Structures are given as structure tokens and as C-alpha cells.
Amino acid sequence: MWIYEKKLEYPVKIKRPDPKMAKYIITQYGGPDGELAASLRYLTQRYSMPTKQAQAVLNDIGTEELAHLEIVATMVHQLLKNASVEDIKAADMGGYYADHDKALFYVDATGNPWSAKYIQSKGDPIADLHEDMAAEQKARATYEWLLNLADDPDVKDPLRFLREREVVHFQRFGEALEIVQDHLASKKYY
Amino acid sequence: MNYSEEQLMREIQKVEFAVVDLHLYLDTHPTDREALTLYNQLAERLKALKETFSRCYRQLVELHPSYQYPYSWVAGGGWPWTMRGQYMCEEEEY
Numbered sequence: 001m002w003i004y005e006k007k008l009e010y011p012v013k014i015k016r017p018d019p020k021m022a023k024y025i026i027t028q029y030g031g032p033d034g035e036l037a038a039s040l041r042y043l044t045q046r047y048s049m050p051t052k053q054a055q056a057v058l059n060d061i062g063t064e065e066l067a068h069l070e071i072v073a074t075m076v077h078q079l080l081k082n083a084s085v086e087d088i089k090a091a092d093m094g095g096y097y098a099d100h101d102k103a104l105f106y107v108d109a110t111g112n113p114w115s116a117k118y119i120q121s122k123g124d125p126i127a128d129l130h131e132d133m134a135a136e137q138k139a140r141a142t143y144e145w146l147l148n149l150a151d152d153p154d155v156k157d158p159l160r161f162l163r164e165r166e167v168v169h170f171q172r173f174g175e176a177l178e179i180v181q182d183h184l185a186s187k188k189y190y
Numbered sequence: 191m192n193y194s195e196e197q198l199m200r201e202i203q204k205v206e207f208a209v210v211d212l213h214l215y216l217d218t219h220p221t222d223r224e225a226l227t228l229y230n231q232l233a234e235r236l237k238a239l240k241e242t243f244s245r246c247y248r249q250l251v252e253l254h255p256s257y258q259y260p261y262s263w264v265a266g267g268g269w270p271w272t273m274r275g276q277y278m279c280e281e282e283e284y
Contacts, residue, residue, distance in 0.1 A: 004252040006263070007199060008270045009206070056217040064210060074271040168211065175218035 002063070009067040010161045014078040014154045019091035022079035023109060024149050028072045028162070030106025030114040033138040035072055039065035041119040041135065045128045049176075051183050054125060057176040058132075061169050068162055073104050075158060126184070129177040136170035195247045195267075202243060202250075205236045 028034040042062030049055045080088075080102040088097050095111060106114035122128050143163035150156050193201060212229040219225060240250055248266025249256040256262050 006248075006250055006252075006267070006270060007202070009203070009210070011200070011203065012271075013273065053218050053220065057214070060214055060217055064214070070270065077271050078273070168214065172214050172218055179218060 002066075008071055008074060009064070010071055010158055012071055012074045012078065012154075012158050014075060014152065016152055016154070017081065017083035017087065018079050018152065018155070019083045019088045019093045021150060021152070021155055022076045022083075023091055023093050023096070024146055025072060025079070025155075025159075026076050026107060027109035028139070028142060028146070029069065029076060029104065031108030031112075031142075032118040033135065033142045034108070034114075035065050035069035035139075036106055036114055037118040038062075038135055038139060039069060040116075041121070042132065044119075044121045045132070048121070048123045048128070049125050049180070051176075051179055053179045054129070054176040057172050061132075061172065064165070064169075068165065071158055071162065075155065076104060077102075079155070125180045126177070129173055129180060132173045133170055133177070136166045136173060140166035140170070195243075198239065198243050198246070202236065202239045205232055205239060208232050209236050 030036055039062050042058045042065065046055050046058035046062065049058055083091075083102070085097065088094060096105075096107070099105070108114075120128070120131055122131075140163055143159055143166065147156055147159050147163070150159060209229065209232050212225060212232065216222065216225055216229060244250045244254060245257050248258060248262035252263070258266055
């Protein structure tokens, strides 16, 4: 089970509305390399991991990604909260507004809804862990492109935190892969 | 040391960052005694900070004891995505 803590993993306090930035950042909410895809991918792959360490890594990173999903949602929410409809139109976000007002919905930066097609669960731990390592690098790259698009320090600061966590996760998945490879190699001698 | 609600939350977030990171490290290094010792020191500190926070301000963790009336899970502070939840208390509701 999960226990909710009424706080963010990293603080988000965005004072200036910016619907254009909201439109870009929302891709880390419901886009192909976003936090929802990351969390759901790891939490569903954990059932077919062959070692305790790999199960732990998938479980715990999948859990941390839920905290990141909440950080991204908070950023989008605060960027939109006090934006005028005029600003939303000018940011080319009128289509989103027509469907959702300023509510949070799982879409990428161009409005495509989230899809389970973004993720895989192969039953082969080597294949899955390679996918997870690639996913962390794609998420890291997305945060870098978002940092290039951002100028407000209130926005850049949490984006930097999220980018750094992808690097740590990549490292842990790499170690899990090594552990699983050793485990599978040792089984052949039985 | 005395903290305001915001300062105490920052301290919790700082210590928790280290605990989360060590937790993931231990997932792939469960026999690293030094890391386990550090994890335990920081996890104890984090537990104490959260207990202080929940006694002084409001319930922080779901299913934990709630020391204020009315039920501070609902009545105390804002939800994390609101500015009030981020302790900009000068703004009643943004």
C-alpha cells in the first residue's frame, strides 16, 4: 500500500502565470517520457523482476515518480491558475482550455492524451531494465529542453531538481541490470 | 532549534532528500554497512522532524495521529499544490 504525505518532495512556488510554459511542462505530466508513464511502467514491471534488488529498485523508483508527477502537476497548476483567457489564447492553449478549462489532464505538449502505448512490460527483465534506462535518459533530455524554454527561476529550480533525479534513477537501473545479468548467468551452472 | 512552519518543512524536505537517495542506493547495495548506518541516522532525524511538525502545526502523514482539532488533515494548512500549502500564509487563498 501507499501512504500519502501532505507535502511535495521539492518545493514549488511559482508566482508569475505563464500558460505557454504550462503547455510545454504538461508533457512531463502526460507525455511519452513523462512522470505518469515512468511511474506506471516501473510499478507494473516490478512483478516480473527476478531478484530482490531489482524488485526494490522498480518499486521505489516507481513510487518516487509519483512524487515527481505531483511536482509537475503543481507547476502546471500554478502556471495556469491566475492566467487570463486572453493569455491562454495567446499561448496557443485555447484548444486545451476548451476541453479542460485550467484543470489538469494527461496530455503531451501538443495535446495528445496519455497512452499505455508509451510503455512496455515484456516479462524479460533484461529488456525491461534497458527500456527503463532509456526512459530515464529521455526524461532527462526532456527536462533539459524544458530548461532551455524556461526563464523564470521559480520554474527552472524544480525542473533542475527533476532532471537530476533522472540521472540518479538511470544509475540505479544500471546497477539493477548488472545484478540481474549476474543472477541469470549464475543460474546456467545449476 | 526553533523553526517556523516553513523553515521546518524546508528542513524536512532537505533531510528527506538524503534519505530518499540513500534508500535507492541501498536497494542495489544492501550490504554497504556505512551507507546503512548513515541511512539510519538520517531516517531517525527525519522521523523526529516529522513528529515535531505534526505536533506543532498539522498532521503531515496519512493514518498518523492527528493532534489538532478540528481534524488538521483537512483543516490544517493547504494541499501541497496550492500556494497556501507552500506556506505563503500572507495569501489566504490565491
